[in-house]
Amino acid sequence: MRAINPILLAAIAALSTPGAVHAQATPRRALNPPSLPPPRGYSHVVIAPAGPRVSISGQVAVDSLGAVVGAGNFRAQCVQVFENLGRALQSAGATFADVVATNMYVTDLSHLAVLREVRARYLPADAPPASTLVQVVALYRPELMIEIAAEAVLPSPSPRAR
Numbered sequence: 001m002r003a004i005n006p007i008l009l010a011a012i013a014a015l016s017t018p019g020a021v022h023a024q025a026t027p028r029r030a031l032n033p034p035s036l037p038p039p040r041g042y043s044h045v046v047i048a049p050a051g052p053r054v055s056i057s058g059q060v061a062v063d064s065l066g067a068v069v070g071a072g073n074f075r076a077q078c079v080q081v082f083e084n085l086g087r088a089l090q091s092a093g094a095t096f097a098d099v100v101a102t103n104m105y106v107t108d109l110s111h112l113a114v115l116r117e118v119r120a121r122y123l124p125a126d127a128p129p130a131s132t133l134v135q136v137v138a139l140y141r142p143e144l145m146i147e148i149a150a151e152a153v154l155p156s157p158s159p160r161a162r
Helices: 006-015 074-091 109-122
Strands: 029-031 045-047 053-059 099-106 130-135 146-153
Touching: 053 074, 074 109, 074 146, 099 109, 109 130
Parallel strands: 099 130
Antiparallel strands: 029 045, 053 146, 099 146
8 A cells, every 4th residue: 555645645634724715815015106105004005916805884983783982082983993894804704904995084184193093903004005084074973083994805715616
């Protein structure tokens, strides 16, 4: 009887483990051309690998029952919004590392330093997503101070998994 090649066994084991159906994604690339001003906490251009696209509707500071969290407290609202984004991403099999773009709407730009601080706890600092920030007069409920929508790209499944 022939001996089985241990390298072959290791390869079979690696391919049969949970999570092996996804190919290793080419990491997204963040570009900040020198012809544009230096960004603070975002990237001017993000090149993402091909894969399923996930669109997350604007998330606001409400809990799972729809009650506003942190009325009058911008920091608390930011944290709740990012926590909601995290839950939405997780439901699609994504993480904050998969986010390639955000659209942020705030009712008062004087809170920008707090937004940057909270955002830095969730989004990757080495290659942050492309981002748009807009001050708006109001959101759909008067006590809300911030809303964030996001786009993410999941790794493509490996050809073997199809």
